[in-house]
Every structure is written in C-alpha cells, then in structure tokens.
Amino acid sequence: MKILLISANTETINMPVLPLGLAFVNAALRNNGFKTRMLNLLGEADVRAAIKTAIGGFSPDAIGISVRNIDTQDIKNPGSMLAPVKSMIAWCRAHTSAPVILGGAGYSIYPQAVLDYTNADMGIKGEGEIAFPELLRQLEKMGTNPEARSRLDIPGLYLPGTGAVQNRQCIRKTADVIFPVPGIHFIVPDTVKKDELWVPFQTRRGCPMDCSYCSTGSIEGRLIRKLPLDKAILSLAAHVEAGFRQFFFVDNTFNLPPAHAMDLCDRIIAAKINIRWRCIIYPSKISRELIAKMAQAGCQEVSLGFESGSDAMLRHFNKRFTTADVRKTSGLLAEYGIRRLGFLMLGGPGETKETVLESLAFADSLHPDALKITAGIRIYPDTSLAAIARKEGMIKDRDTLLAPVFYIRNELKDWLMASIPAWIKNRPGYFF
Helix, strand or coil: CEEEEEECCCCCCCCCCCCHHHHHHHHHHHHCCCEEEEEECCCCCCHHHHHHHHHHHHCCCEEEEECCCCECCCCCCCCECCHHHHHHHHHHHCCCCCCEEEECHHHHHCHHHHHHHHCCCEEECCCCCCHHHHHHHHHHHHCCCHHHHHHCCCECEEECCCEECECCCCCCCHHHCCCCCECCCECCCCCCCHHHCCEEECCEECCCCCCCCCCHHHHHCCCCEECCHHHHHHHHHHHHHCCCCEEEECCCCCCCCHHHHHHHHHHHHHCCCCCEEEEEECCCCCCHHHHHHHHHCCEEEEEEEEECCCHHHHHHCCCCCCHHHHHHHHHHHHHCCCEEEEEEEECCCCCCHHHHHHHHHHHHHCCCCEEEEEECEECCCCCHHHHHHHHCCCCCCCCCCCCCCEECCHHHHHHHHHHHHHHHCCCCCEEC
C-alpha cells in the first residue's frame, strides 16, 4: 500500500516545528513494508495545490493527516485552527477516494469531536507506530466495502458517530521503536532555515504528574516509557551529519526520571556530539550534578515550568514542588549559564489578587531571561480543571471543549487584563 502522510500544521508563531510524531509513524510504516510520501504544509503558500500535486503524483491508498494545533490557546485572541484541516480533507476527497485517517497531538485530546467536525473517515488517538500499520493491513483486507469498517479492531481507533473501537494502548515494548532519520522519514521545507530550527527530539513518553490543567495524559498517557538511548544517540548523530545543530528535547519533562536524563547527557558527552539544545524541566527532582551534566552536554535553555509563584496556587495546580524548589533550581541553572524561561498562568481556581501579586513578585525575583504570562487557563477534557469548571457551571456536561474555553475567575479578569501589561511595560523579555 501507498500512504500519503500530511502534516497539517502551518503555525510558526513561536518557532517553526517539524512533525516529530508523524516522522516516527513514517519510520514505522516503512519498516512494515509500506511505501510512503510525506507532505509538510509548514510555510506552504498554496495548500490546496500542494495536496492536489501530492495525490496526483503518488496515488495513495490511504492518507494520514497529523493534527497538531486545535486553537490559539490565547484568551486575548481565541480562535480555532481546525477549519483549515476540514478544508484539507475536502480537497483530498476531490482527488482520491482513499480513506483519510487523523492522528497527532491535537487530535488525541479531542478524538471524537475532531473526527465529527472534520468529516474524516477515522482517527487514531495516541501513538501510531503500531496502531496505524495494523489499521492499514485490516483496511487492505476489507477492500472498498465501507460497511466492513465497523469490524475494525484497533486500540485507539475512533470511527464517525461510534466513538472508540478500543481504548488506546501505550507502546510498552519501546526497544522496537524506530527513530526517524532526516532526509528519509522527514524533510525540512525550503521555507525553513536550518539555523532557525530547533529540531524536536524525544527520548521518553508519558507523564505521571497529572497537573490539574494538563493535556499530556490524553496525548502520551501517564505511564513513563523510556525509548532506547543507544538508538537515540545514533539518531542525534545522524541529524548532526545532516547539518542540524539545534534540538528541543520534548520529553515531558526532561528530568523525569533523573537517572534517564543523566544517562542521556552522559551518552551525548561520551559520543562527543556537538549540539545546542533546550528542554522543559520539572522544578523538583533535579540536582546540581544533573544540571552540570546538562550544561556540559550542550543545554543552552530551559523552560522552567512553575506556572505560579504562590505555594497555595501550586497546590491547586497539583504541582509536586514548592516555590523554594523553583528558586533553588533557577539559581543552579543560572550558575551553569543555562537560559531560563519562566511561565505564569494566572486566574485559575483559588486565585486572588494577593496570589497574583505574590506570583509576579516571585517570578521577578528569579531574574529569568524571559517570562511568559497568561491570564486564563485553556480547559482540556479529562482534567481536574475541567471537573472544577463543570462543577462551577462554567462548562456543561456535554461540552466537548473543542471550541476554546478558558478558566478565569470573573472577579479577576478585567483587573488582570489591565494590570499585567502595565506591570511588564518596563521589563524587557517579559510577555503577555
């Protein structure tokens, strides 16, 4: 079978992003004997023409579309990003009868709602390296009979109007995971300059921390699964040989478990892989030794995900660290010359003017290299924040949350929108 893989993401607001998940799927498909072609729409001037050309020149038997972004996640500028995906599916159908199958991080948060909205044929929630090849094999056996699709038996598969065929299953046997190779499993679009690109790289999946607002559990699952580091190092070396020097370790989060992070740094150092990289860390369970190794291995920048400078709010967020942990970690990062990006999410459950001012003063006292502040928290399904919002009548029981809804305490909203811009005005590197 011939499979056309389309990365639907065209967003470049923060930085250009390569479709890492789709590249892993591409590697798995090729390893299973499928012929593939990838279309990355990032920076594409005429998406419709690109899709027509790709289909006409390849004649795919199935089309996989990766959906990364659902909306802007910005209360100041809320908006959906799904309408273009719906159009892409319609354009695919104008040129082929091949089934359209959705996947990707954004899709995995709202599998049924996105499927129903876009009118795709089916979708896979979670990892696709095992589920997608098996789905294609079953589709090939069934032929063109659409009624036979009701007999599909794939973990994580969703069908229009029927929901999940089976609950998704996280990949446990990670030793078999194949890392994507540049030039084979993904190609950087001509519109993206390599020196502006931070290549996403993953060495573990899943996050058990269960922060009150976070969607990672829906995307990757809550069980940490480490990918084989011998393969990871070979893949990094292949990327460097292909001309890439900057990487973003998207493990959520990099320092959990600490032993895995230490092992990765040791291997990068031992292999003498000369790279620059950034990552996201959890402000606890991190030692001076690990931060020193990170710096030695090429870490340049860390997203320090503390979200609040109030211990009371950290407890509301179900964070398993304190402001003292954040201060200690921030100081160590600065000591080793690693840039620190801080984040504050204001207006959530339990927030008051006092906790907001406490958070602002705390974040400022860290002297971060950059600070991103948001007012209001995007509500995702299957989170404790969604349960709180439902209990308070902010959302209804049947609300899919596909259209962006933000939790923000009504008595704080106007004050936050006015006071935060004034507070950051004379603070370079602070953003709202």
